[in-house]
Amino acid sequence: MSSVLPYWRLSGFYFAYFALLGGVAPFLALYFDHLGFSAARIGELIAIPMLMRCVAPNLWGWLGDVSGRRLTIVRLGALFTAIAFTGIFYRQDYLWLALIMAAHSFFWHAVLPQFEAITLSHLGPQSARYSMVRLWGSVGFIATVVGLGLLLEVFTLDIYPAVMLGIMLAIFLCSLAVPPTPTPPARHRDVPVERFVTMLRKPGVLVFFISVGLMQLSHGPYYTFLTLHLESIGYSRGLIGLLWALGVLAEIVLFLFMTRILARFSLKQLLVASLLLASLRWFLLGSMADNLVTLLLIQLLHAATFGSFHVAAIHFIQNSFSERSQGQGQALYASLSGVGGALGALYSGYSWASLGAQWTFGIAGIAALVAGVMLYRALPSR
Structure with a gap:
């Protein structure tokens, strides 16, 4: 890495941010189940932060592009995420938890799209090295998944909110260590909407965003019920944590080779292949998760369904939108x-x-398959 690049400070932030996701994705549904909620209520509570993700990133993305103060937005978003989450210690009834999920996620979803733009600005012409910075987010995810999984073998799920709050505060502290971008973007108070809309009309761009939605829809059962699904089959919480970690470990290995992969394959090939492998993954997970060898293969496919798809998507957005619209492009992706x-x-x-x-x-498998076919037909070859 270049000595100018604040590699460890950027990587440290990704580590902390995705450490939080490592606590949310495998264990939030388990915590709500521990509180006695039904599957339908659990699905609704977990959907609330995702619904907030539909609104918040666009607001924060517009503000970041207009003001140019992306790092300030990241820091305030991280701080208010933690403050809003403290309400979970007050009550745990359904309506109150729904409010907490909405409030903290409004600020949480301000953070990542802006930080992605900050990272790419620091990388400059070295953007192909993005995966080498981002892989530390996967390491953070693994650290929480394994650590919390083992911790819950000893303690009850009552400790879960305190662990999550601790990680949120760590995200804020890491944001304070990140330096401003070398050349802060100028303010564009007169950014025309037409300019952004014109970029959306490029060949395949709208279909790309639709496929992003379908890809994440296909991950809905995985992030909501995988832990409960595997626990019902007979896997222990410690082993389930290790299985979650295996998927992210495969993602890290992919990140290490992503620069070479990007040089050899087109973004279209990577995006379509990721969607088709996601379809295979969900069909196998629904029918053959009781076979440990198959389950290991299913988790290794996370390298494609998240790793390659995410990196290719970030590069696709960078190529499809101008510098002054990067924040809005990343926000629309989120x-x-x-x-x-x-x-x-x-x-x-x-x-x-x-x-x-x-x-x-x-x-879920059908949704990913449909997205793969759509994207194959809509995107240009290169």
């Missing part, structure tokens, strides 16, 4: 991910009890 994730959490919450795991994951 918003469409939120729409898809929310719909995925909602449908899986309602279908889990009535249709069962196989059908719930089967619907």
Whole structure:
């Protein structure tokens, strides 16, 4: 890495940010189940932050592009995420928890799209090295998944909110260490909407964003019910934590080779292949998760369904939008991910009890397959 690049400070922030996701994705549904909520209520509560992701990133993205103060938005978003979350210690009834999920996620979703733009600005012409910075987020995810999984073998889920609050405060502290970008973007108070809309009309761009929504919809059952699904089959919480970690470890290995992969394959090839492998992954997870060898393969496919898809998507957005619109492009990516994730959490919450795991994951597989076909037909070859 270049000596000018604040590699460890950027990487440290990704570590802390995705450490929080490592506590949310595998264990939030388990915590709500511990509180006694039904599958439908769990799906609704988990869908709320994803629905907030549909709105918040666009507001913060517009503000970041207009003001140029992305780092300030990141820091305030991280701080108010922690402050809003403290309400979970007051009450745990459904309506109060719904309010807490909405309030803290409004600020949480201000953070990542702006930080992605900050990272790319620091990287400059070295943007192909993005994956080498981002992989530390995956390391943070693994640290929380494994650590919290083992911790919950000893303690009850009552400790869960305190652990999450501690990680949120760590995100804020890490944001304070990140330096401003070398050349802060100028303020554009007169940014025309037409300019951004024109970029959306480029060949395949709108279909790309639709496919992002479908990809995240297909992940809805995975992020909402994987832990409960594996626990019902007979896997221990410690092993489940290790299985979550295996998926992210595969993602880290992919990140290490991503620069070479980007040089060899087009973004279209990477995006479409990721969607098709996601479809295969969900069909297998719904029907063959009781076979440990198959389950290991399913988790290794996380390298494609999240790793390669995310990196290719970040590069696609960077190539498709101008510098002055990067914040809005990243925000739209986050918003469409939120729409898809929310719909995925909602449908899986309602279908889990009535249709069962196989059908719930089967619907996810169909969604990813449809997205892959659409993107293959819509995107130019290069």
